[in-house]
Amino acid sequence: MxxxxxxxxxxxxxxxxxxxxxxxxxxxxxxxxxxxxxxxxxxxxxxxxxxxxxxxxxxxxxxxxxxxxxxxxxxxSEQNSEMVKEAKMKGIEEQLLTAIRNSKDIGISLTELKELLTILYREEE
Amino acid sequence: MFSLVRKDLILQKSSILLLPVLCAYLAFNTSILWIGIVFSIVISLNSFSTDEKSPIHILFNSLPYTRKEIVTSKYISAFIFTAVVAIAIFIGNYFINGMIVDWKVFVLMFGIVLSVISVIFPLSYKFTSNQLLMVSLVLSGIFLVAVNFFVKNWIDQIRAFIGWLLALEGNQIYFMMAGAVFILYAGSWLLSMYIYKKKVF
Amino acid sequence: MENIIELKNVHKSFKGFDIKNFSIAVKKGFVTGFIGGNGVGKSTTIKMIMNLLQPDSGTVSVFGLNYKEHEKEIKQRIGFVYDENILYDHLSLNQMKDIVKHAYENWDDHLFNHYVELFDLPLKKKIKTFSKGMMMKASLTMALSHHAELIIMDEPTSGLDPIFRRELLEILHQLMQDGDKTIFFSTHITTDLDMIADYITFIHNGEHIFTKDLIEIEEEYAIVKGGLELLDREIEQEFLAVRKSNYGFEALTANKGRAEEVFGDMVIMEKPTLEDIMYYTKKGAEQHV
The missing domain is CATH 1.10.10.10 (Winged helix-like DNA-binding domain superfamily/Winged helix DNA-binding domain)
Known part of the structure; x- marks a missing residue:
């Protein structure tokens, strides 16, 4: 720790x-x-x-x-899975929000961003 | 509280080493009474002045002692110092001069030493030593001038008076004197406690 | 929570200086830092807690006991350090120990030797040859060698080098591992407090300004910095004090939330240091007179 x-x-x-x-x-x-x-x-x-x-x-x-x-x-404490998931979801949302803001700054559209996300998601598998 | 008395004795170790010097005086046949008085008072006052600087009072008042105990210990220590000097004189005189000192001399010695301390301690608790020194210088100056002016041969007269006291046959007078000195000492002790209680550090 | 020291409505007058209606409570098991400028009553307060001075009115109690009946019992359980040397300087530390140890029922020679070794103190040298730092270590050794439950220190870090100040804090942290111990110490070196103090008691001109825990202070106080055009009489009243220059203003608020509402993004808000709080409070007291 x-x-x-x-x-x-x-x-x-x-x-x-x-x-x-x-x-x-x-x-x-x-x-x-x-x-x-x-x-x-x-x-x-x-x-x-x-x-x-x-x-x-x-x-x-x-x-x-x-x-x-x-x-x-x-x-x-024993972490119930709901709580863990919820906490993690919150983290993901925050990170995505940052990505969206950065995208808007340099004019990347939603479609483009989605495409990028799909490519990256597949690469990780 | 006795640890405070113990402390006084430890701190005066070096003064106690002076006792052989005292014996040397005895060998020269100086007045026993005079030596006893001077040594007792010097040691007691030295013990008092070692503690005079106020930071030490902060220490003892922060330690688990009451103010009453701090004052009381000083009076006990002074008594013990006088007793030690008396014992040293007794033994020294016995071995050097082969004489046993008359008990009346010791009563007189205790009487005078404790009376002097009874006056000095409360004053010392109340005033600083510088103030006291100035006042006592002025007072003794006035005293000497006055005495010389009014009483001729005053030193001889005092000697004669002490000689007369020592020659007195009646033991009763000695007991009365001892009693009076103890009352004075106790009164002085109470007064010092009262003064010390109000002291600010 | 239990209070180890309690002063209630204490008054004490000196020539030209007063402690006024002073009430504080020091919590058991925590470190309380006692802050304020020079000559505002810190030492006087500590002396009253140690019964070196008696208040003109009001009550002082330590461990829930009063000095009138329980003086020795209370002092058995206190370890003290003052900012001046109160030891006999013509003695050695060993001789001094011999005098002090007999005052305490719980004196522990092992503990004494432990600290002497830790602090690298000479046992046989006369105390008058000690440096300021060694003197302080010697006092601290005495204070810690009889299993005291309450440690009271008056300006223990003044005049000490930063390295020893850091070491002292470590020793205090070590001491606080025992949940029954309480530390109360005055200081004007406020950077020491961030690392050790749980509560801060702030005195100014003989008056108790506040006692708060460090987190409360962080949550309530803020330094606000911005342009002069933002200020008007009404807004200035909301601050404890304002310092203006040709280039802008800097002010201390005791209500951070309110300041955020009023100014929003137009100002810079910073976490104040304890020194900031002391400085602006003093300034505020002067401005409002």
């Missing part, structure tokens, strides 16, 4: 931790039931304040990616 924090990013540090842990969970790098480092340990390792890691864990818990057991720590 990797967490890299940028101090100059516009995103809050807790959001960066949240996003990166979420990615690790969605990609199955962190498996269901696996325990996460304690908030205090993570704060020390990342050299950030405790309240930052605490907030990141709280958000992950709220969105169902992890659960906590008092006195034992935090663990990765």
């Amino acid at each position: 990797q967490i890299i924090i940028s101090n100059s990013s516009k995103q809050h540090i807790y959001e960066q931790i949240y996003e990166q842990l979420k990615t690790s969970i969605l990609s199955n790098e962190l498996e269901a039931g696996q325990s996460l480092p304690s908030m205090r340990q993570l704060a020390k390792d990342l050299n950030v304040s405790l309240i930052t890691t605490k907030r990141a864990y709280e958000e992950l818990e709220k969105t169902g990616f992890i659960y906590s057991i008092v006195g034992k720590g935090s663990f990765v």
